[in-house]
Amino acid sequence: MDVAIMGHYRADRLVTALRRHDAERIWLCGPVDVRAGLGPGVRYRYLAADAGVDDVLALWAHVGAQVVVPSLYPLQQEQLLHTLATAAQLVAAGGRRVHVHPPAFAEAVSDKVLFHRLALDRGWPVPEGIVCEDRTELAAALRQLGPPVMVKTGRSVPWEGRWYLDGPDDLGTADGMVFPVVAQRVCRGxxxxxxxxxxxxxxxxxxxxxxxxxxxxxxxxxxxxxxxxxxxxxxxxxxxxxxxxxxxxxxxxxxxxxxxxxxxxxxxxxxxxxxxxxxxxxxxxxxxxxxxxxxxxxxxxxxxxxxxxxxxxxxxxxxxxxxxxxxxxxxxxxxxxxxxxxxxxxxxxxxxxxxxxxxxxxxxxxxxxxxxxxxxxxxxxxxxxxxxx
Incomplete structure (x- = not known):
């Protein structure tokens, strides 16, 4: 059985596991070629971190793998999750097992603003927060929630797109903020x-x-x-x-x-x-x-x-x-x-x-x-x- 790994994060552990299951051919697909650390027999195909659905489908058709499994690097490839989910829906009846999350889940976990809105609708126990469409709304949210406040952009990656603000005066230090954002009261504990x-x-x-x-x-x-x-x-x-x-x-x-x-x-x-x-x-x-x-x-x-x-x-x-x-x-x-x-x-x-x-x-x-x-x-x-x- 041929397997395509989408991304390279901890791909060595996935490759080792797949070999134990007698995978016949393993493809590494993503923006970084790390075959040197994966042992012999792994093939590589480039796929940009911002690839679209058509790019993903073309790659799957080219490599011909029967199984697809993601291993996305959080700092560069996190937003590819929703693209893979959408592509998987299009090949669901094509005989290929694509072990990825469906679009609804992928979108919810890839967008912090969407997740916060969904959490409020479902009654999930998230920190108290407000979705803000611009800096005026954000300044009002800081006053309402009380400092300190954690601000997160919708589609961000670990360690980026988030700001810890002690009050409205800190807004001037929040460079690169892309709205909408979710402002949440900082949790203790x-x-x-x-x-x-x-x-x-x-x-x-x-x-x-x-x-x-x-x-x-x-x-x-x-x-x-x-x-x-x-x-x-x-x-x-x-x-x-x-x-x-x-x-x-x-x-x-x-x-x-x-x-x-x-x-x-x-x-x-x-x-x-x-x-x-x-x-x-x-x-x-x-x-x-x-x-x-x-x-x-x-x-x-x-x-x-x-x-x-x-x-x-x-x-x-x-x-x-x-x-x-x-x-x-x-x-x-x-x-x-x-x-x-x-x-x-x-x-x-x-x-x-x-x-x-x-x-x-x-x-x-x-x-x-x-x-x-x-x-x-x-x-x-x-x-x-x-x-x-």
Missing amino acids: EEFGVELLTDRGSTLRWPIASFGPLDARCMPGWRTRLMPAALPTTVRHDLDAFVTDVTDLLAPCGAWQIDMAVEAGELRVLEVNGRFGGMAHLSRAVTGIDPYQALATAALGGRPPTPTAVRVAAELPLSLGAHLPADDAVRVEVERPSPTEPCLPSHFHRTLVVADDPAALADWIGGLPAGAWADHVPPAADGRSTPPR
Whole structure:
């Protein structure tokens, strides 16, 4: 069976998984050729990040793959998701299995303004917010919501198209703002995330990850991440209801991810993405089931196993020259940028630490010297950067 991978993000993990399923020929399709890191036998076809539906259909016809699965790089290819969804609808009866989300889901998760409006209509627990069509409306929203406020453009990518504003005077610093935007009251509390895979009406969930206290930079990758993390019972029930409503209404097909916060004991859905997020290393380490292996299995028509937590893991932002203690009870892996995962930081190391015993993990993290932490991250004194015993 021939398989076409759309995009290059973590394509090495998808290629490895597809080979385990005896894929006969694998095509990498996207704006970046990373075959050098994928092993022999992978073929490449260029597809621009802003390609249209006709371009996608022509490429699929050329490569002739029976299965198509996306692996879109968030910083350049996120908006291609809706294009793939539209193209998939046009070939639905053509004998090709295109494992991508339908247009309604793809559009909702690709446009933050549309998602906010949909959330208000459905009663989803998003932060209090106002859609603004121009700067006058935005200034009024800042006064109504009260500073600070997070402003997001509709179609933006991670780390871009969003502004943290302490008040109307900060509007002058918001260069490049394209309206409409959604202005949301900044949430306080702890940030969490979860990765999901939906296929043929069934949804798998990996364990919840904690990203620590929310901060003005909105950069969870700069904080300590911990998995598994527990949610309050009421929040867990609200999350279940949200996932059920999304799947019933929008029928996702493939990988997705929810970014959320718990504020004063209540769920706040911050964002939904139509792909796996930054938790995939944690998800694999904690459950032994790689989300990308599961994605490949589902794309080829199989049923992936249900992921459950069998160990604990943390991702720590550590300095480049950090001395890491040796301990047989923990496994340590420094995550470095690569052609298939170029968005990892280079000015500090995200370091994955895995243990069977939560106490062993907590002891190892607690034993790190102060200088081991990256400059932007002070050692935690409130327990949020160390797992519970």
